[in-house]
Amino acid sequence: MNKHKFALTTPLYYVNDVPHIGSAYTTMVADVVARWQRLQGQEVLLITGTDEHGQKIQRTAEELGVPPQEHCDRIAASFAGLWEKLNIQYDRFSRTTAPRHEAIVKEFFQRVWDRGDIYLDRQKGWYCVACEEFKEKRELIDQTYCQLHPNKQVEWRDEENYFFRLSKYQQDLEQLYQERPDFIQPESRRNEVLNFVKQGLQDFSISRLNLNWGFPVPTNPKHTIYVWFDALLGYVTALLEPDSEPTLENALSQWWPINLHLIGKDILRFHAVYWPAMLISAGIELPGQVFGHGFLTKDGQKMGKSLGNTLDPVELVNKYGADAVRYYFLKEIEFGRDGDFNETRFVGVLNADLANDLGNLLNRTLGMAKKYCQSKVPELTASEISSDNILQKIGNDLGEIVAKEYNSLRFSQACEEILKLVRLSNKYIDEQAPWRLYKQGNQAEVEQILYAVLESVRLAAYLLSPIIPNLSTDIYQQLGLGIDFNNQTLLQHQAPFNHHGKWGILPASQALEQAQPIFTKLELPDEEY
Ligand code: MSP
Secondary structure (H helix, E strand, C coil), rough: CCCCEEEEEEEECCCCCCCCCCHHHHHHHHHHHEEEECCCEEEEEEEEEEEEHHHHHHHHHHHHCCCHHHHHHHHHHHHHHHHCCHHHHHEEECCCCCCHHHHHHHHHHHHHHHCCCCCEEEEEEEEEECCCEEECCHHHECCCCCCCCCEECEEEEEEEEEEHHHHHHHHHHHHHHHHHHCCCCCHHHHHHHHHHHHHHCCCCEEEECCCCCCCCECCCCEEECCHHHHCCCCHHHHHCCCCCCHHHHHHHHHHCCCEEEEEEEEHHHHHHHHHHHHHHHCCCCCEEEEEEECCCEECCCCCCCCCCCCHHHHHHHHHHHHHHHHHHHHHCCCCCCCEEHHHHHHHHHHHHHHHHHHHHHHHHHHHHHHHHHCCCCCCHHHHHHHCCCCHHEEEHHHHHHHHHHHHCCHHHHHHHHHHHHHHHHHHHHHHHHHHHHCCCCCCCHHHHHHHHHHHHHHHHHHHCCCCCCHHHHHHHHCCCCCCCCCCHHHHHHHCCCCHHHCCCCCCCCEEECCCCCCCCCCCCCHCCC
């Protein structure tokens, strides 16, 4: 794996409907990881996109009375629109209906075929169109409904399909999980996969008859390639440079192996079992890690159209702004576990952390710097700060601590660590009461205090910047540091982690700006009054 490159993916989202909060969640997380890696000096490729083939999409388009491609174009655009609103800086948007993707799928199919891993047989079983997956009888509710889609009946299928010899890779996979315990994370998901594989792997069908919305099987065009076989390869197609010829060799030449696949727990089997087996068969190196996150609920209940309690990400971001939404999901939900959205809690968390703790800290400190230091950073360097200064002590280790948390995708803990410094800074001001020291003519001590606090706000803003890039930019601006955390090309040179991630870099005597509230307190939704 290339040490200076980091490629990561979100799932390629189905275009049966406009984006929901689940897709927004993974994509926000992916963007945070990408931004974090860029701060570390890595060259990053963030891949997202849409999964546009298969029966589910074909039916949706039919029901709407629009040609499938037109339907896909419309929905793919709504995904791209939401990513822009959420300030997602993706590098590639992979669409599985792209002509260059067909070339990659064909070539890959051929490789697996040449390996002798594809054969024709009869497929009989219950199919869930919403999952695009065959289900075992024991997985069904009342023998008719899929557990993940309890309002959709499974359908009986009995047809000739091409099969992939998954069973042949049982040992390879077991060896993979053992040799690379990090391949599937978190641990609970890893165990789930281990248990599933232990039961014995069965070959799975990779073609469909009587379905035309997909790529034809190269060796027999009466068949269409199964949507999952096609979709997983969308990650590979995304790696192609925009103007390079669509061959596997080109696609794999620069960014493969992908470091991290971020997915939800419902599609774990495809990514942690089928995908590595397909790659081994095609003689391709395996990706770094598959991380299966939890599911979101609303007010403690499963979200769904039939329940009428969906959470529209577009509405949410229009109402509260990108940083607020990003912060809530990253801070309040432990990544990997199921999590809940509740608007009262949402408002409470943002007001407490961003408006009160962080916003007030900046505001009051800039106010004091104006009164006591002519709106300048005190004429000090970190080495002149007393060695028992508590903020300096905590600040010195914070970058490394937070780096560990980000690197292990523990975003909630990263936020907590940063907020600790923020809260401590507020407490420190209260205790030190620089206004009293100023009155007593103790200017040197006032300057020590203000420097320590200003620097702590700066460090907190820097370390939170992958999550709240707009707010961090505003804070930096007010501290007189004209750095734009959304400008990726400049950022790596202007504010690398190995400099800005350390406590004590605020330049002495730097001019500060007028304090402006960075985050206006949110109101509770009406019905809560
Ligand atoms: N098209 C496939 C992925 C192919 S990847 C090569 C797919 N698409 S999806 O649109 O149905 O799901 C996308 C993601 O949304 C999945 O990771 C799924 O786990 C996630 N979520 C769907 N509902 C969710 C919640 N309620 N909460 C969190 N994530 C959820 O599957």
